[in-house]
Amino acid sequence: MGTSAPRVIVTRPAREATHWVAQLGAHGIQAVALPLIAIGPCTDTAMQDALDAARANVGNYRALMFVSGNAVVHFFEPKRPVALGNHALTATKTRAWAPGPGTARALEQAGVPRSAIDGPAPDAPQFDSEALWQQVAPQVQPGDRVLIVRGRSATPQSAHESPQGNGREWLAQQIEARGGQVEFVVAYQRGAPRFTAQEVALAQQAARDGSVWLLSSSEAVAHLAEALPDQHWGAxxxxxxHPRIAEAARAAGFGTVRECRPALEDVVASIESAA
Known part of the structure; x- marks a missing residue:
């Protein structure tokens, strides 16, 4: 690969960013993590109680849909009881739905058997709710309950997204159209990052030195704009x-915006082609 490829700024939450920096590095691409979404446990007592109730009643659901790897990590939080040992999903015929390979990987790391996990086809044009639904729609029968495990924004009044997220609302509508029942439970909280002076300097430099900002969330784009309100992004x-994220990046003023599938090989190919 050599050093001709531009440096990549990985903006995913810290846990995923670390993984992506390592993966890109293995392909000879210099990458640095600058998480634009901070992840933490949900502190709302009522939401915690609802989460514990969901953990105790996993077998009552046809499927659990996890919106992200962080949803998995916080649902299977080791200090909380989960009535879902390594074999419980298989035993109860409850499926685990993952919108992309990162979430599927987190489920396997949490001890969920690969045979119990459903996700988009590896060659799907996107890893999102629409691609997931193409695979799992036949599972849903009238009366089935599906639990969507999600995060919530620490600033729900913001216009970054609806409370459930666009894809999740769409998925819920499809499930209900087949006679299923949808419940949402919050497993973690998303918030804006608190940049150190070093991170501010990195972001300012990366805005103009030809670095490629790898953006995987519209909310992250909004957080970047809020963290550096005076920054010009034209260079x-x-x-x-995802097309929605590209739209957000253009609205934030990014001078050059390209799109690619979220799969590692597509990201690598897109970065190499820009070198």
């Missing part, structure tokens, strides 16, 4: 993993 390069 900045963005690589967005």
């Amino acid at each position: 900045a390069h963005a690589l967005a993993t």
Whole structure:
């Protein structure tokens, strides 16, 4: 690969960003993590109680849909009881739905058997709720209950997204159209990052030095704009993993915005082609 490829700024939450920096590095691409979404446990007592109730009643659901790897990590939080040992999903015929490979990987790391996990086809044009539904729609029968395990924004009044997220609302509508029942439970909280002076300097430099900003969330784009309100992004390069995110990057003023599938090989190919 050599050093001709631009540096990549990985903006996913810290846990995923670490993984992506390592994966890109293995392909000879210099990458640095600058998480634009901070992840933490949900502190709302009522939401915690609802989460514990869901953990105790996993077998009552046809499927659990996890919106992200962080949803998995916080649902299977080791200090909380989960009535879901390594074999319980298989034993109860409850399926685990993952919108992409990162979430599926987190489920396997949490001890969920691969045979119990459903996700988009590896060659799906996107890893999102629409691609997931193409695979799992036949599972849903009238009366089935599906639990969607999600995060909530620490600033729900913001216009970054609806409370459930666009894809999740769409998925819920499809399930209900087949006679299923949808419940949502919050497993974690998303918030804006608190940048150190070093991170501010990195972001300012990366806005103009040809670095490629790998953007995988519209909310992350909004957080970046809020963290650096006076920054001009006209010289900045963005690589967005979904059309909605590309739209947000253009609205934020990114001078060059390209799109690619969120799969690692597609991201690598897109970065190498920009070198």
